[in-house]
Amino acid sequence: MLYLWIKAFHIVAVVTWFAALFYLPRLFVYHAMADGTADIERFKIMERKLYRGIMNPSAIATVALGAWLLYLVPGFLEQGWLHAKLTVVALLIAYHLYCGRLLKAFAEDRNRRSHVWYRVFNELPVLALVAAVVLAVIKPF
Ligand code: HEM
Numbered sequence: 001m002l003y004l005w006i007k008a009f010h011i012v013a014v015v016t017w018f019a020a021l022f023y024l025p026r027l028f029v030y031h032a033m034a035d036g037t038a039d040i041e042r043f044k045i046m047e048r049k050l051y052r053g054i055m056n057p058s059a060i061a062t063v064a065l066g067a068w069l070l071y072l073v074p075g076f077l078e079q080g081w082l083h084a085k086l087t088v089v090a091l092l093i094a095y096h097l098y099c100g101r102l103l104k105a106f107a108e109d110r111n112r113r114s115h116v117w118y119r120v121f122n123e124l125p126v127l128a129l130v131a132a133v134v135l136a137v138i139k140p141f
Contacts, residue, residue, distance in 0.1 A: 006068050013061035018129055020055035021092070024099050025122035031106055032115040040109075047103050059096055063089070080141040088132045095124060 024047060031043040066089075069076075076082045105111050134140070 003069065003072050006065055006072070010062065010065035010069060013058050013065055014132075016054060017058035017062050018125065020050055020058060021096065021099075021125040022122070024050050024055060024103070025118055025125075028102060028106065028111075028118040029115045029122060032111060032113060032118055044107050047106060051100060051103055055096065055099070059093070079139065081135045081139040084141075085132050085135040088128050088135070092125070092128050092132075095128070 027043055027047050027050070031040065031047070034040050034043060070082075102111070102113075
């Protein structure tokens with residue numbers, strides 16, 4: 001029973017993490033296109049609040065609750081799907097941290113990338129989401 005409660009909140013944390021992983025790069029798209037000072041300053045605040053208030057806490061909760069599930073069922077550690085999923089998670093964490101670097105560049109008015117670059121960058125978490133969910137639910141190997 002405890003296990004299922006933890007799994008339910010693991011999934012809630014995953015959903016909120018991905019809401020931020022999709023929305024922050026979308027804000028970068030609009031920020032890269034903005035030219036008015038008021039708009040630019042508003043994007044900086046939205047990005048910072050999203051990153052610190054939603055994205056970081058959700059990532060920590062996802063990993064902590066996932067680790068708790070593994071503590072309760074250590075047998076998963078010997079299964080291939082979990083190794084593959086942890087690889088996907090490592091890539092997601094790298095993406096997350098890279099978003100933090102981009103955010104800092106925007107905050108200091110140092111962004112040189114185009115909105116098209118951010119549109120492509122914005123699509124990458126979709127691949128990770130599909131891969132991680134298929135691995136966790138289907139457990140193909
Ligand atoms: C370090 C990070 C993570 C760890 C250690 C972890 C670990 C786990 C474990 C042990 C389970 C239980 C599997 C079961 O009961 O059959 C689980 C379930 C699940 N995880 Fe994760 N996970 C992590 C991150 C993620 C991420 C990033 C996603 C999505 C992108 C995700 C999506 C899911 C889903 C959808 C389930 C439910 C599977 C089911 O019950 O059918 N997890 N996770």
